[in-house]
Amino acid sequence: MAGCPKRFVHGVGMTKFSLDSIPMAVMAHEAIALALKDAKKSMDEIDAIVVSNSDTKMNDDRQRHFPSVLSSVLKRKMPIIRVPAVCGGGGAAFWSGLRLRYKTVLIVGVDKVASSTTPLVTREIMNASENAWEQDEGLIFPAANALVAQQHFTRFGTTHEDLELIAFKNHSNGALNPKAPFYKKPVSMEKIKNGPMIAEPFTLYDCSLTVNGAAAAVISTAPSEVEVIGSGLATDHIAPFEREDMCVWSSTVEAGKEAFAQAKVKQGDISVAEIHDAFSIVELIAYEDLGFCKKGEGKDFVRSGVINLGGRMPTNTSGGLKARGHPISPTGVAQIVEIVDQLRGRCGERQVKGAALGLAHNVGGAGGTSIVHIFRKVAG
Amino acid sequence: MVRVIRWVGESSGKKYIHPIERCIHDGGNIKKVIGTKTKVIGITKVHIPNPLHPIVPYNVLILEDEHGHRMPKKTIKDYCLGDVYEDIPNAGDNAIAAVRIKYDVGEAVDEALELIGGLAVSKKQKILLKPNLSIPGYPYLGICTNPQVIRAVISYLVRKGAEPKNITIAEQSFFMPLEKAVEKSGIAEIITEFGVNYADLAKGGFIVKKEREFTFEIAKAVYETGLLINLPVIKTDTVLGIDGAFENLTRFLSKKAFDELAKNPLKAGLALATFPHVFPPFITVGDASIGMQGNGPAMNGEPGFFNLIFAARNPVVHDTAIQEALCLKKLPYVELAGTLGYGTYEIENISFVGNELDAIRRDIKQPIGSKLIQE
Numbered sequence: 001m002a003g004c005p006k007r008f009v010h011g012v013g014m015t016k017f018s019l020d021s022i023p024m025a026v027m028a029h030e031a032i033a034l035a036l037k038d039a040k041k042s043m044d045e046i047d048a049i050v051v052s053n054s055d056t057k058m059n060d061d062r063q064r065h066f067p068s069v070l071s072s073v074l075k076r077k078m079p080i081i082r083v084p085a086v087c088g089g090g091g092a093a094f095w096s097g098l099r100l101r102y103k104t105v106l107i108v109g110v111d112k113v114a115s116s117t118t119p120l121v122t123r124e125i126m127n128a129s130e131n132a133w134e135q136d137e138g139l140i141f142p143a144a145n146a147l148v149a150q151q152h153f154t155r156f157g158t159t160h161e162d163l164e165l166i167a168f169k170n171h172s173n174g175a176l177n178p179k180a181p182f183y184k185k186p187v188s189m190e191k192i193k194n195g196p197m198i199a200e201p202f203t204l205y206d207c208s209l210t211v212n213g214a215a216a217a218v219i220s221t222a223p224s225e226v227e228v229i230g231s232g233l234a235t236d237h238i239a240p241f242e243r244e245d246m247c248v249w250s251s252t253v254e255a256g257k258e259a260f261a262q263a264k265v266k267q268g269d270i271s272v273a274e275i276h277d278a279f280s281i282v283e284l285i286a287y288e289d290l291g292f293c294k295k296g297e298g299k300d301f302v303r304s305g306v307i308n309l310g311g312r313m314p315t316n317t318s319g320g321l322k323a324r325g326h327p328i329s330p331t332g333v334a335q336i337v338e339i340v341d342q343l344r345g346r347c348g349e350r351q352v353k354g355a356a357l358g359l360a361h362n363v364g365g366a367g368g369t370s371i372v373h374i375f376r377k378v379a380g
Numbered sequence: 381m382v383r384v385i386r387w388v389g390e391s392s393g394k395k396y397i398h399p400i401e402r403c404i405h406d407g408g409n410i411k412k413v414i415g416t417k418t419k420v421i422g423i424t425k426v427h428i429p430n431p432l433h434p435i436v437p438y439n440v441l442i443l444e445d446e447h448g449h450r451m452p453k454k455t456i457k458d459y460c461l462g463d464v465y466e467d468i469p470n471a472g473d474n475a476i477a478a479v480r481i482k483y484d485v486g487e488a489v490d491e492a493l494e495l496i497g498g499l500a501v502s503k504k505q506k507i508l509l510k511p512n513l514s515i516p517g518y519p520y521l522g523i524c525t526n527p528q529v530i531r532a533v534i535s536y537l538v539r540k541g542a543e544p545k546n547i548t549i550a551e552q553s554f555f556m557p558l559e560k561a562v563e564k565s566g567i568a569e570i571i572t573e574f575g576v577n578y579a580d581l582a583k584g585g586f587i588v589k590k591e592r593e594f595t596f597e598i599a600k601a602v603y604e605t606g607l608l609i610n611l612p613v614i615k616t617d618t619v620l621g622i623d624g625a626f627e628n629l630t631r632f633l634s635k636k637a638f639d640e641l642a643k644n645p646l647k648a649g650l651a652l653a654t655f656p657h658v659f660p661p662f663i664t665v666g667d668a669s670i671g672m673q674g675n676g677p678a679m680n681g682e683p684g685f686f687n688l689i690f691a692a693r694n695p696v697v698h699d700t701a702i703q704e705a706l707c708l709k710k711l712p713y714v715e716l717a718g719t720l721g722y723g724t725y726e727i728e729n730i731s732f733v734g735n736e737l738d739a740i741r742r743d744i745k746q747p748i749g750s751k752l753i754q755e
Binding site for chain 1: 421425428431453687739
């Protein structure tokens with residue numbers, strides 16, 4: 001990162017992502033404790049905290065000034081700032097933390113989203129879209145992304161079967177992740193093909209799973225096993241319909257370019273990736289926008305199998321947002337937890353052999369804000 | 381005709397979906413570009429309800445206009461890719477226009493009026509606008525008719541040929557000096573801006589009108605105008621259920637007549653039902669830009685943020701449509717007016733233009749404690 005000292009990840013931790021109703025402060029405390037233990041550090045060694053939570057009103061745990069909640073639960077009076085960016089909150093918090101001029105920074109994402117009825121949660125999440133043009137017209141997030149998928153289908157010949165491959169892959173991976181709600185619960189292709197309709201052409205299995213949880217990471221200027229070598233964030237117009245091309249998420253394009261330029265690596269060098277898959281089409285388009293394949297060839301990239309476990313670049317080995325779950329703000333940090341664990345060889349059954357370079361791609365809104373981080377396993 | 385609006389920098393060419401006044405890139409002027417010839421380039425059928433959109437399935441279309449600008453559009457009707465999308469105006473007595481505001485109240489009011497066939501206005505015609513200014517309230521609260529709606533209606537009339545000097549904004553308050561509401565609501569600025577007239581109906585004369593068993597004292601001004609436009613703000617009401625087209629007419633009565641009716645809600649309901657026959661024909665533009673839900677302004681109601689403009693030629697149609705759109709309990713006086721033959725109150729016989737009923741229907745916080753509605 002231009003002008004910034006080198007940053008290393010010293011420890012990561014996350015709660016199990018679940019439907020359990022646990023106070024946000026308690027979930028955050030658990031994730032932080034795990035990250036500190038992993039980093040072999042105490043709270044005394046943390047200089048600042050960046051937290052992301054989404055301040056939803058659908059649960060009984062709405063606490064807008066979460067930095068002070070963290071101060072209470074950690075019993076520390078120190079710089080704590082909040083960086084909300086809806087589903088991209090965790091990635092944005094990590095991006096912000098890297099740019100703080102402290103030696104050791106703790107990044108936390110926490111949210112309690114699965115705590116009300118589907119209509120209320122749907123309404124609440126819709127608040128991340130444009131007000132008069134989108135919310136008033138019933139453009140819930142599955143619908144907004146379904147319309148993007150339809151454009152992609154029409155222009156490039158992508159099919160729903162391609163998206164089913166993504167859902168199947170992520171569910172297969174999630175069944176191997178003890179932190180995922182789908183752990184040891186694989187979902188068959190037949191079930192995916194026959195999922196109930198949500199917003200045509202999307203079925204349930206095109207949509208990520210709403211869960212509760214927290215994730216944390218400790219970063220420092222001191223060397224460790226994993227170095228952050230690329231960090232990009234970009235923001236685009238809020239509504240896909242307003243963009244020149246609904247099939248290009250330029251926030252991902254720009255964030256990816258920045259991260260790859262900093263990292264001085266090429267797409268083909270990446271050995272493991274966590275790609276934002278709030279909806280199946282988002283993962284497919286991200287392959288194109290991040291430069292793993294050309295625009296319109298995402299379907300071929302998916303069909304080739306390179307993204308499956310055992311492929312050249314296994315993607316969403318955690319299960320992704322689809323099967324590890326999507327608690328909104330913690331998602332971006334949880335992606336980094338997975339990449340760091342992959343690079344350290346700690347992922348058990350889903351471990352990618354020889355993982356040396358990992359990429360995490362997190363999105364807030366329907367392509368509104370994208371954050372890309374690239375990590376390197378430090379030799380030695 | 382749906383309107384796709386973009387605010388475009390005249391020199392920069394930057395296109396905005398928000399109504400900015402100057403382009404931030406070069407400080408240049410902004411022109412409003414409106415597309416009306418739209419075709420369907422995207423469709424998704426949504427199967428998951430939420431409180432804003434409780435009726436499923438519904439479709440969200442992506443429409444693209446003749447300028448290449450796009451917008452989402454919710455509709456219950458099924459379309460195919462490539463179809464032309466258009467709203468056909470309906471000037472019938474059973475029609476109501478329901479238009480969602482896209483940050484531009486003026487465009488929404490204009491569109492609503494055009495969707496009910498438009499208004500023909502002559503230069504010398506006297507026009508009376510009747511907003512709701514019964515209780516003083518800042519514009520953001522939805523207590524009074526939104527000054528932006530009044531500005532839009534006056535602008536529309538002037539564009540159609542009306543002279544500002546022949547337009548009068550008239551109201552009275554039974555609870556406090558009207559001037560307070562005129563100032564607080566922002567209407568005073570509109571009066572100055574356009575040079576239109578302002579009248580406190582309480583200070584004008586009244587004439588006696590008999591209808592069935594009722595004797596009304598009604599402001600003379602009502603019968604001295606060539607065009608009457610009723611401009612209620614759509615807000616919940618603990619007595620009448622909703623302040624719509626009917627309620628807004630009550631302040632054409634003398635205070636004495638109003639107080640007499642207020643003593644007996646049931647009798648008031650019966651009297652209200654005769655209003656369409658008591659008053660000369662009028663247009664209603666229902667201001668649901670903000671509006672209120674819950675117990676209305678008198679008892680801790682709250683802004684509704686409905687973001688809609690309604691327009692109808694018949695008050696029975698107007699209030700029935702709003703009752704249905706906001707999932708309110710049946711308004712007995714509106715139904716009675718319908719059975720008396722003053723307008724269509726069977727919802728299936730009301731024709732929605734701009735948006736279908738099921739596309740805008742949503743549950744709001746209901747008013748409670750109305751003896752009239754319960755009875």
